[in-house]
Amino acid sequence: xxxxxxxxxxxxxxxxxxxxxxxxxxxxxxxxxxxxxxxxxxxxxxxxxxxxxxxxxxxxxxxxxxxxxxxxxxxxxxxxxxxxxxxxxxxxxxxxxxxxxxxxxxxxxxxxxxxxxxxxxxxxxxxxxxxxxxxxxxxxxxxxxxxxxxxxxxxxxxxxxxxxxxxxxxxxxxxxxxxxxxxxxxxxxxxxxxxxxxxxxxxxxxxxxxxxxxxxxxxxxxxxxxxxxxxxxxxxxxxxxxxxxxxxxxxxxxxxxxxxxxxxxxxxxxxxxxxxxxxxxxxxxxxxxxxxxxxxxxxxxxxxxxxxxxxxxxxxxxxxxxxxxxxxxxxxxxxxxxxxxxxxxxxxxxxxxxxxxxxxxxxxxxxxxxx
Ligand SMILES: *Cc1c(COP(=O)(O)O)cnc(C)c1O
Numbered sequence: 001x002x003x004x005x006x007x008x009x010x011x012x013x014x015x016x017x018x019x020x021x022x023x024x025x026x027x028x029x030x031x032x033x034x035x036x037x038x039x040x041x042x043x044x045x046x047x048x049x050x051x052x053x054x055x056x057x058x059x060x061x062x063x064x065x066x067x068x069x070x071x072x073x074x075x076x077x078x079x080x081x082x083x084x085x086x087x088x089x090x091x092x093x094x095x096x097x098x099x100x101x102x103x104x105x106x107x108x109x110x111x112x113x114x115x116x117x118x119x120x121x122x123x124x125x126x127x128x129x130x131x132x133x134x135x136x137x138x139x140x141x142x143x144x145x146x147x148x149x150x151x152x153x154x155x156x157x158x159x160x161x162x163x164x165x166x167x168x169x170x171x172x173x174x175x176x177x178x179x180x181x182x183x184x185x186x187x188x189x190x191x192x193x194x195x196x197x198x199x200x201x202x203x204x205x206x207x208x209x210x211x212x213x214x215x216x217x218x219x220x221x222x223x224x225x226x227x228x229x230x231x232x233x234x235x236x237x238x239x240x241x242x243x244x245x246x247x248x249x250x251x252x253x254x255x256x257x258x259x260x261x262x263x264x265x266x267x268x269x270x271x272x273x274x275x276x277x278x279x280x281x282x283x284x285x286x287x288x289x290x291x292x293x294x295x296x297x298x299x300x301x302x303x304x305x306x307x308x309x310x311x312x313x314x315x316x317x318x319x320x321x322x323x324x325x326x327x328x329x330x331x332x333x334x335x336x337x338x339x340x341x342x343x344x345x346x347x348x349x350x351x352x353x354x355x356x357x358x359x360x361x362x363x364x365x366x367x368x369x370x371x
Contacts, residue, residue, distance in 0.1 A: 029234025
């Protein structure tokens with residue numbers, strides 16, 4: 001039987017809530033389900049304010065607007081990440097200064113950030129790879145010292161923590177994804193988390209096409225109009241209804257994913273101890289939200305062989321990011337620095353199947369096919 005890399009998990013309530021949204025007759029954004037989802041995050045994790053968006057990319061674009069990025073401003077982003085972490089700031093005219101990953105895991109190496117700061121630096125974008133926290137105390141300390149803003153790319157980091165603090169609540173702003181490859185999904189979808197009071201009002205205006213429509217509907221002003229830049233960043237209520245069904249099942253989904261993750265870890269540990277590959281690294285300050293199970297092979301050739309071996313067993317394992325600093329779009333703009341750790345993860349990291357419907361017996365089959 002074929003084992004895919006990912007399958008979107010349905011809790012069973014999605015169609016029911018979507019039906020409700022449709023027949024309640026309010027289909028545009030910022031309705032009952034949108035507010036319910038936003039309140040869920042605000043109350044469970046302590047965000048100052050949350051706004052659902054149509055994607056994490058959109059949430060990052062909102063963050064770039066809120067940070068006031070102007071052409072020529074510099075933004076520090078790890079090179080080992082998804083395109084959107086950089087693209088959202090490039091759209092606002094920023095120059096991206098790519099940072100290398102750590103040796104121990106693919107997250108940004110906080111110790112190398114300070115050397116990248118110039119008078120034009122505005123923002124640092126830590127990406128919590130695989131839902132495992134970056135060293136946020138160190139990053140916030142650097143940001144404070146140099147008067148920079150921090151936007152957490154928490155696309156993969158739902159329900160994960162740094163020293164007991166929920167990821168996405170530490171930086172000034174944060175962005176989450178509900179793309180169908182993430183733990184909690186709505187097909188396409190995302191959310192902006194706002195932790196700094198200064199950004200709350202303006203975020204709502206940018207979200208609603210540059211108007212103060214949200215304030216108007218709360219009865220705080222008696223007419224609404226154009227006050228700022230913005231775009232249409234709201235998902236429809238149909239999408240929010242789908243998301244609500246997922247959020248209701250968050251604990252169940254996380255428990256199941258963690259049981260699969262732990263099984264992988266336990267079964268692959270003996271081979272890792274023999275030096276066949278490295279297992280995921282979770283620092284003491286971080287938790288694991290079982291977004292992903294990855295291995296780091298010793299070379300590109302070993303990774304290619306491993307992916308092939310699994311494919312011969314009808315199992316789909318996939319590599320991950322190609323270094324953004326040497327991408328077709330950015331290589332001519334990059335300042336030429338070598339980022340060896342990033343390149344190593346691009347060559348050697350492989351992700352194993354991870355989704356709710358995967359069984360513990362499937363994990364056993366996947367691990368057995370290495371031998
Ligand atoms: C998935 C992902 C994104 C993009 O999310 P979308 O919702 O598809 O826009 C951005 N950054 C990281 C790190 C991601 O994993």
